[in-house]
Amino acid sequence: MPDVSAGSAVPAAIAELTAEDAKLVTLARSARARVGAVEGAAVRDQDGRTYAAASVALPSLSITALQLAVASAAAAGASHLEAAAVVTEASTLDGAGHAAVRDLSDSxxxxxxxxDGSVLGTVTE
Structure with a gap:
């Protein structure tokens, strides 16, 4: 599970993000707030399309926001991701969400x- 405060993460301020990546953070925050979820996430595919999602915790289904955003992109035909963002109170990136992103992009x-939208770090590995 990548730690955004350690080796593979690069601290970044939202002002340092590209406009497209800052939009992902905004979409992730909105998805989280809309349903009061623990996490929100957004991804951008190879065509610039964005997909936002919130975490789901049902008795028969639990999926992280990042997994669901990646699944939505894949279900829409995305074959590659350009970037992703997750908004969470955790200090680490969840392993399952990270793995889902890496299924569609190594980099x-x-x-x-x-x-609050402040970027804790960026995982690049």
Whole structure:
């Protein structure tokens, strides 16, 4: 489970993100707030399309926001991700979400942000 405060993460301020990546953080925050979820996430595919999702915790189904955003992109035909963002209160990027992003891209940055939108770091591995 990548730690955004250690080796593979690069600290970044939202102002340092590209406009497209800052939009992912905004979409992730909105998805999280809309349903009061623990996490929100957003991804951008090879065509610039974005997919946002919130974490789901049902008795028969639990999926992280990042997994669901990646699944939505894949279900829409995405074959590659350019970038991802997850908004969470955790200090680490969840392993399952990270693995889902890596299924579609070896190098897409995953920006991890706090609920207020401040970027805690970017996982590039």
């Amino acid at each position: 897409a940055p995953v920006h991890v942000a706090a609920p």
